[in-house]
Amino acid sequence: MNGEAPMSLANKLQFQFMKDLGAPALMALNQAGKKKRAHKPNPDFGPPLKSAKRLKEIMSRHYFLARYARGARPVAWVTSGAPVELLRAFGFYTIYPENHGALCGAQKMGTKLCQAAEEHGYHPDLCSYARIDLGHHFTGLTPAGRLPKPDLLFASNNICQTVLYWYKALAHYWNVPFLLFDTPYNFRDITDSDISFMSAQLREMIPALERVSGQKFSMERFQEVVNLAHDTSALWGQVLATMSHRPAPMTIFDAFVHLAPVVSLRGLPVSQAYYQLLLAELQERVSKGIGAVTNENKRLMWDNIAIWYKVRDYAELFASKGMNFVAATYTNAWAETIHNLDPAQPFESMAKAYGLVILNNNLNHRLNLMEQMIKDYQVDGLVIHSARSCKPYSVGQYDMKRLLMERLNVPSVVIEADITDSRHYSEEQAQVRLEAFFEALES
Amino acid sequence: MDRQEYLRSQKEDKGRKVCGVFPAQYPKEILWALNLAPAEIWDPPVSPELAAGHLQPYICSVVRQGLELLLQGKAGVCDAFLFPHTCDSIQNLASVVNDYIGLDKPCHFFYHPKAPHGAAAKVYYQEQLKALARGLEPLAGPLREDELKRRVAQGQRVAELYGQLYGQRAAGRLACSNAGFYQAARRGEYLFPDDLVPYLEGFLQGAQGTAPAGPRVLLSGVLPNPPEILTLLDDLGATVAADDLLACSRRLLIPPSAANDPWQALTEQYFAMPPCSSKGSPFSERLDFILGQCHKSGATGVIFYLVKFCEPELFDVPILTEELKKRGLPCLTLDVELNQGLSGQMSTRVEAFLEMINS
Ligand code: SF4
Ligand code: SF4
Numbered sequence: 107m108n109g110e111a112p113m114s115l116a117n118k119l120q121f122q123f124m125k126d127l128g129a130p131a132l133m134a135l136n137q138a139g140k141k142k143r144a145h146k147p148n149p150d151f152g153p154p155l156k157s158a159k160r161l162k163e164i165m166s167r168h169y170f171l172a173r174y175a176r177g178a179r180p181v182a183w184v185t186s187g188a189p190v191e192l193l194r195a196f197g198f199y200t201i202y203p204e205n206h207g208a209l210c211g212a213q214k215m216g217t218k219l220c221q222a223a224e225e226h227g228y229h230p231d232l233c234s235y236a237r238i239d240l241g242h243h244f245t246g247l248t249p250a251g252r253l254p255k256p257d258l259l260f261a262s263n264n265i266c267q268t269v270l271y272w273y274k275a276l277a278h279y280w281n282v283p284f285l286l287f288d289t290p291y292n293f294r295d296i297t298d299s300d301i302s303f304m305s306a307q308l309r310e311m312i313p314a315l316e317r318v319s320g321q322k323f324s325m326e327r328f329q330e331v332v333n334l335a336h337d338t339s340a341l342w343g344q345v346l347a348t349m350s351h352r353p354a355p356m357t358i359f360d361a362f363v364h365l366a367p368v369v370s371l372r373g374l375p376v377s378q379a380y381y382q383l384l385l386a387e388l389q390e391r392v393s394k395g396i397g398a399v400t401n402e403n404k405r406l407m408w409d410n411i412a413i414w415y416k417v418r419d420y421a422e423l424f425a426s427k428g429m430n431f432v433a434a435t436y437t438n439a440w441a442e443t444i445h446n447l448d449p450a451q452p453f454e455s456m457a458k459a460y461g462l463v464i465l466n467n468n469l470n471h472r473l474n475l476m477e478q479m480i481k482d483y484q485v486d487g488l489v490i491h492s493a494r495s496c497k498p499y500s501v502g503q504y505d506m507k508r509l510l511m512e513r514l515n516v517p518s519v520v521i522e523a524d525i526t527d528s529r530h531y532s533e534e535q536a537q538v539r540l541e542a543f544f545e546a547l548e549s
Numbered sequence: 550m551d552r553q554e555y556l557r558s559q560k561e562d563k564g565r566k567v568c569g570v571f572p573a574q575y576p577k578e579i580l581w582a583l584n585l586a587p588a589e590i591w592d593p594p595v596s597p598e599l600a601a602g603h604l605q606p607y608i609c610s611v612v613r614q615g616l617e618l619l620l621q622g623k624a625g626v627c628d629a630f631l632f633p634h635t636c637d638s639i640q641n642l643a644s645v646v647n648d649y650i651g652l653d654k655p656c657h658f659f660y661h662p663k664a665p666h667g668a669a670a671k672v673y674y675q676e677q678l679k680a681l682a683r684g685l686e687p688l689a690g691p692l693r694e695d696e697l698k699r700r701v702a703q704g705q706r707v708a709e710l711y712g713q714l715y716g717q718r719a720a721g722r723l724a725c726s727n728a729g730f731y732q733a734a735r736r737g738e739y740l741f742p743d744d745l746v747p748y749l750e751g752f753l754q755g756a757q758g759t760a761p762a763g764p765r766v767l768l769s770g771v772l773p774n775p776p777e778i779l780t781l782l783d784d785l786g787a788t789v790a791a792d793d794l795l796a797c798s799r800r801l802l803i804p805p806s807a808a809n810d811p812w813q814a815l816t817e818q819y820f821a822m823p824p825c826s827s828k829g830s831p832f833s834e835r836l837d838f839i840l841g842q843c844h845k846s847g848a849t850g851v852i853f854y855l856v857k858f859c860e861p862e863l864f865d866v867p868i869l870t871e872e873l874k875k876r877g878l879p880c881l882t883l884d885v886e887l888n889q890g891l892s893g894q895m896s897t898r899v900e901a902f903l904e905m906i907n908s
Contacts, residue, residue, distance in 0.1 A: 274829060275864060
């Protein structure tokens with residue numbers, strides 16, 4: 107017997123009620139409260155993005171409805187690189203612990219939750235997204251109100267092996283089924299054998315997904331979702347591409363936040379509609395020459411996941427110097443390989459799209475990609491976040507820094523930090539390094 | 550003959566090429582069949598100098614020491630390198646070496662599917678075996694199927710001998726020190742099977758006797774390094790009666806396959822190997838294995854001897870410890886760096902632990 111929740115009519119009705127009435131009412135209340143707390147505009151930034159309001163509504167609604175999902179919809183906890191399209195075809199309500207980890211980090215709850223996991227034996231050297239999530243498991247603490255327990259855990263090791271170890275632990279604690287989409291690392295090029303292996307795994311998962319969700323697999327529905335995910339990710343790619351304009355209409359720090367729907371709601375109409383809205387706004391800004399940073403004079407690239415507890419500080423610091431981050435390998439990850447998605451061949455194309463993501467690809471690929479992005483986005487300098495949590499993203503950065511300097515003469519700085527655990531951030535060290543970087547940029 | 554001399558003699562006297570192999574799991578039999586001598590790189594005794602320019606301080610010392618060996622030019626005996634996909638750190642190390650540091654030797658990669666394994670994983674594993682063989686052929690010449698078959702049989706003999714070695718130890722019928730046991734067991738990291746088989750046979754014969762009567766423990770983790778843990782246990786009259794080490798029992802205790810086809814035999818053997826954190830084996834399997842080993846060997850406590858920053862192991866330990874304790878097996882966890890010895894505080898903790906399990 108495992109821990110899947112039986113679907114009940116009462117839960118379904120409650121969920122539907124909240125979806126139709128409860129969530130909109132809550133959003134309205136929330137907004138009313140927010141209006142009173144408007145921030146004083148910072149002259150270093152252009153006008154704020156109007157779409158941000160809609161983004162907030164979407165994500166708040168997603169987390170709000172999550173509280174009522176268990177027992178009404180099958181619930182899956184999913185890693186950011188997993189092929190969620192397959193789960194969408196079965197109607198799963200999905201929770202992204204990494205996105206939740208980022209939320210905890212941004213709200214400065216990361217360290218507290220990490221410590222809760224450490225009290226249960228999880229070493230402080232382990233990925234802090236995992237520790238936050240395990241800390242949440244042990245304490246129930248979250249800035250999102252409440253997260254529904256999963257009926258299924260779904261991970262792909264295309265971003266790291268960490269998720270395999272982490273989800274395996276969750277599966278043990280909750281006694282729920284765990285599905286792994288195993289993506290062989292591309293030491294060189296992806297092979298036909300890799301693609302067959304990955305697509306066969308997706309097919310093998312169908313009986314388990316049918317059992318947990320209580321729904322039959324529909325190829326037609328699956329293809330629709332794949333199509334939607336393709337279009338959404340393509341829109342996300344277009345959103346990012348607007349930053350190749352001078353001045354860039356948004357910053358990478360905006361993009362870190364605005365990528366939430368493509369990560370967490372990919373394959374749902376709401377995320378596609380959101381990026382249409384955002385893209386239209388950005389295009390309008392481009393046509394009017396409105397920049398995200400008032401006096402954009404240097405254009406930068408970010409490597410690795412954000413330092414979530416420093417996003418605002420960094421945004422302000424760089425903007426005050428007329429520096430704008432216009433590209434990041436991280437935000438690009440949800441646009442880069444998605445052109446491979448093809449509803450006519452959903453399994454094979456998903457294998458390619460998900461098997462080729464940046465962290466599952468060799469470092470030569472990463473270097474070439476960065477070189478291309480530096481050229482496309484006219485980047486003057488690079489900030490490399492060496493994230494203690496994330497070995498697959500971080501190992502190789504020192505050489506990358508050297509090679510980019512040799513090849514393109516682009517100065518860069520390495521900031522030793524962590525994505526959410528602020529105990530690994532030294533303000534003093536970062537300041538010293540950033541000062542030297544600013545000097546190198548000016549010279 | 551020490552390891553370096555042995556590997557040089559493999560080249561000079563036997564005309565074999567040498568392949569440096571990073572941790573952990575790979576199909577040795579294919580290398581043997583290609584007349585390649587595998588030389589595993591786990592904990593080379595090199596002083597840290599150059600690797601810090603390429604790796605962050607939060608990367609494990611297995612990866613750091615391995616890279617250090619290459620950067621200091623001390624792996625000159627190797628004609629090629631093989632990186633099995635063990636963890637994120639080894640994965641990226643492989644790419645740093647292949648793509649960034651300009652090493653002029655061929656690098657190969659071997660991916661093994663992660664658990665939970667479905668039917669596709671078995672098909673894929675076999676394809677990976679064949680792809681590895683094809684990849685090594687330009688260096689080693691064509692692989693002959695009959696030679697592979699012979700080497701698979703030889704691999705089964707090696708596994709049988711390791712099985713006996715572990716079995717004798719578990720039964721208390723080996724009169725050798727902990728340090729001596731692992732010196733012998735780890736010879737398989739570089740001896741060619743033609744030499745390894747007689748070596749293990751000789752060792753088994755020579756070490757027959759009665760084990761000391763002191764406390765018996767199971768050692769878990771990646772590898773028995775720093776080796777001071779072994780001498781400390783020896784000094785305290787304790788026996789490592791069984792292990793769950795990634796470098797040792799998890800790779801050495803391989804149940805033989807009866808398949809006639811060598812590719813099939815290698816595939817079946819891989820999936821029958823003891824569970825391992827690096828493969829994502831479920832906790833139930835890991836617990837069954839550890840408990841089974843303790844039961845067979847009379848070990849009454851478990852020491853987790855962990856390489857600092859080793860994600861696969863560090864993630865498994867909290868649940869393993871909790872479950873083992875529930876079943877009455879006390880556990881001790883030690884975080885270590887390769888070749889750095891044991892601190893006085895750690896030695897005291899080991900001593901106290903042994904007293905506790907012996908009382
Ligand atoms: S931060 Fe890195 S290690 Fe942690 S879950 Fe994300 S990709 Fe994996
Ligand atoms: S010690 Fe752990 S992290 Fe390091 S190479 Fe071995 S398995 Fe990987």
